[in-house]
Amino acid sequence: MRQESASPTRHLRVHRHRGHTVLEFRGEIDIASAAEIAPHLDRETGRPGARIVIDLRRIEFFDCSGLRLLYRARHQVLEQGGQVHLVCTHPLTLRMLRITGLAGMLPPRPTLEEVLGVSLPAARRTGR
Secondary structure, three states, X not given: OEXXXXXXXXXXXXXXXXXXXXXXXXXXXXXXXHHHHHHHHHHHHOOOOOXXXXXXXXXXXXXXXXXXXXXXXXXXXXXXXXXXXXXXXXXXXXXXXXXXXXXXXOOEEOXXXXXXXXXXXXXXXXXX
């Protein structure tokens, strides 16, 4: 079940989906947008037992400020006994995650459905 979303900044949309909080990053994630996102990220990831999915499918640019946000979110969620997952398909961002080793700590998945273990009907999986 998906609940209504909130857009605390133009670079972040937050919504609930199947018992998880989805943090959808949007547009260019750089030092300026990271500063806007950080307080909202902290609020969501600092909750005990939080179940977080960070969705990067709608990003256009992602630099080391974005990597710091991912590392920060992972650290905070795990410290509170929660779970954190990453959805990412952007080739350059995937490369940055691999090069920095963050992909090993926070393995990216291509879809929200895969992260949440949702089986799609065959017609939707194949695009028919």
